[in-house]
Amino acid sequence: MPKFQQRPFSITIFVPDGDPDSLRLVEKSNWTGIGVVFNRTNYKQVVLQEEFERTGVYVLVGDSETSGLPTIYIGEGDPVKYRLNSHYSQKDFWDWAVFFVTKDSSLNKAHVQYLEARLIELARAAKQCKLANNQSPAAPSLSKAQTADVESFLADMLSIFPLVGLGVFEATESSPKAQQQMFYIASKGIKASGYEDPKGFVVLKGSQVMKTEAPSIGPYLKALRTDLLDGGVIALSGEYYVLTQDYVFTSPSTASSVVQGRRSNGRADWKTKDGVTLREIQESAAGLVENSGE
Template sequence: MNLEVPQRPFSIRIFVPNGDPDGLRLVEKSNWSGIGVVFNRTNYKQAVTRPEFERTGVYVLVGNSSNGALPTIYIGEGDPVGARLNSHYSRKDFWDWAVFFVTKDNSLNKAHVQRMEVRLLELAKAAKQSKLDNLNMPSPPTLSEADVADVDSFLLDMLSIFPLVGLSVFEKTETRSNSLETLSIEAKGVTAMGYEDTKGFVVREGSEAVKAETATIHQYMSNLRGDLLEQGVLNDTGDRYRFAQDHVFSSPSTAAGVILGRSANGRTEWKSKDGRTLKELQTQESASIDDED
């Protein structure tokens, strides 16, 4: 089943029980039985005393590798989650923060969260926006048709919350509309196409990137190119790289840098069909908005 987060208005409530906005946070969504718990590793000993840790749920550990640009994540489930997180606190070094989801009414059971774990692993692998620390792919549990529907509905609400807590690794980038302004880069013998999106800057499948990097390329950019090759987002076609799927970048400059193998100003590198730069397009759009006001 393909899970697609519906585009509809919703509200969330973030409660900070300790008064520290960088510490433990409880996230609730309107008309939802679930609750998300976000915490840093540094305050784990204080966070673990919360009653939510004693419930059945699914969790994601998040960290950054020293030689990569994409986040490293580990997805798991626990009955209760606290027992599993205690183990990871002492044995897994990579993670800096974590988020887990349980229900307010303890309605989730072991099979429910096992399905969520499998689905999140599948989504993360397809999205290729992170490095997975999981070594094995668990088998999905046997559930009734009704339970599958309930669990997947719960999971959709989770997926809408993940980006709000800083974790955008589960949604595969796909072209949303042919009416979007398409921009291109044509340089160094490669051609790339992309567009601005609410999630960032999307480079389209089939776009090309140079293989050679300049000596002055930023280490982050070089690491990101390496990560995308490792994930299979970029394929080596011999004299250049090619995007195997649409991929969203945090900014047009990051996208341009990966394509050109050097530091780049995306606002001047990306151009429309009539030769206008992204900067010129944004300036024109800004002037148009001012005129309407």
């Protein structure tokens, strides 16, 4: 699976009716695409926008009381309006959605079918969500030139998703860089390691996870551990579970709580090899920043 190169860019977000919780149109520098973000509650009003009349690919997003991960559904439409109309009346789980079209209507049916298949592939690999799609459609055959163009469009989409609150398509594949501070947990026979990352806190493949759970762990963390087990992110290995891949958690505390099977303050529990806590590292860094401004 190709890794998309990161590069500097700027975006603009236009709010047509002045309400930041309503329709948002997201554009990126030097890009023909446009992202459209909206809440389900105002769908009847926003569907009148011209962007809904174009060919595109969409993602429906919702939370679940039984899962620690967001639930998403990926689809395509030519135009998107008619598919979204159907989901508005027939799918209950989603609370908001985002879709991508182009300003010049250069996306065709085959293009968006390709994008749909690739997004489903990426979501399954990243294991950062519950995917409501029951099938994995095969991508249509495109010429080499068309494939390159659509992959470039996909890369731009992937750079925008996290900016609108949807970070579920990128698997944690990179090894920690030499300058990254490593942190460890050694508790009750388990050993885990990880590091801070712009996306959250990464726990490394091979880290051990407590099999048992404290009664006070809470429904969210309990559900998240179940999701990770069901998705194969953690697997049984002797007396403990073990991470089968590098995995990014939303916070150090979520990471340490999943690892230890109990509620945990990650800033206190993640420590360097010398026993320095993540909190102490962060406080020291904050002090350096304050002093540099004097």
